[in-house]
Amino acid sequence: MTIESFLQNLSNGISLGALYALISIGYTMVYGILRLINFAHGDLVMLGAYFAFYGVAMFVLPWWLAFPLAILFTTLIGIVIEKAAYKPLREFPRINLFAAAVAVAFLLENLAIVIFGGRPKAFARPAFLDQLLKIGNISFVSYTPVIIITTIVLCTVLILIISRTKAGIAMRALSKDIETTGLMGVDTNRIIMFAFMLGSALAAAGGILWAIKFPQINPLMGVMPGLKAFIAAVLGGIGNVWGAMIGGLLLGVVEIMLVAFFPQLAGYRDAFAYTILIVLLLFRPNGIMGEVQAEKV
């Protein structure tokens, strides 16, 4: 493989990994606090993409207005899901929450099919994201660096919120001991809602960037990225925000690189990527960052 095509594949893998990272943060934060695998999380990715699509295509908004609004609406839906489907079940055995999460996932997917229509829609990239760029012999489309930079910015903001702000400290405390966090004067319900907000916003941002990278959207588009981001979260050490970022990045790079190095395996891309992951988990059952419980969120 030439150095050019290696770098090209690497940038492709990193941008895919960045998207997995953005999505997997929501899984890991909610798991860290409620020990809930929020299966509906992937569908927020889809909602983010659709809201952005309709903002531009139907309401003719400029992208810089449509995208933030799409994130806002998706976040609101994330809050509604938490309030309506998860909060009332919090006192009951964990398995009930689990079932509710699966139900919400099906609900969102089927509502999307009914409301948005089952046929895929073409997502129009803003022109500045559709430029073919060349650095030396490496060519890439302008959305690639934009995806990577946006992800870095969003992750930095998230890390600052979690490590520096009062709500962030409360969130970390909550992941350890909900009852005692309440004894500190923390309105725990509000902090749980805040965690859902952050996770949903990142999922929506991930969905919009996903649609920019793969500009065809459909009501089930969130399922695969959702599953993979979940795996990335487990790989990184579920409950750990840094782990989710690293796991996502690794997953994206492995997926792309495997095909780059062994093109004849292209059809088995997912199978091989996940075999590697299973082996990795056999050796590190708590995930890459799993032992650093101190940083758990």
Added chain:
Amino acid sequence: MLKIENLHVYYGGIHALQSISLQVPEGKIISLLGANGAGKSTTLRTIMGIVKPSEGRIEFLGESLVGLKSFQVVMKGIALAPEGRRVFTNLTVTENLALGAYIRSEKAQIREDIEEIYSLFPRLKEREKQSAGTLSGGEQQMLALGRALMSKPKLLMIDEPSLGLAPVLSQGVLSKLKELNQTRGQTILLIEQNARAALSIADYAYILETGIVKLEGPAAELASDDAVRRTYLGIH
């Protein structure tokens, strides 16, 4: 300051509190004594809104606390250092203290108060940037106490501060409490297994037995009462 009347609590089918009444006057140290399962922790957890009473009144400074959530009780001016310390082992010592001041907003004042806690417990200062999980049991108890003080509570409640501590350490914690009471006028409601130590610093004590107040009186009187000495102080 705190007035509990006819408090009944059912806890997983058990009648855990059966008409408990007690009072905590301002500026005093009141102690709740009694064996395991007598209902001491349940009383404090009910005050904090973690457990809901089925009957009875809890009044703090003339306002009812029944039906409030923990964070609302904290905002009324009560803090609990819970049984087993329950420090946040994934946060640093300073973050634990900062979280204790969650309901307050004056940043500079909070920073000063953290320093004050450090001067009260110099061992914590040495470990301010370490995660609380690396502290010893005694240090964790100091942290739990400091954390509870950070909300500037009018009433400080402490559940078993000497549990699992060497006698020398638990004596140290109790004398800190006495010091807080004398220098700041801190009102304290204390649960303690070590009845003798508790009676030595308390003004007034209630002895609980299977969910009822068996006996109450000024601490000095209880400490010299023959029946109390036999049953609770292990003196024959």
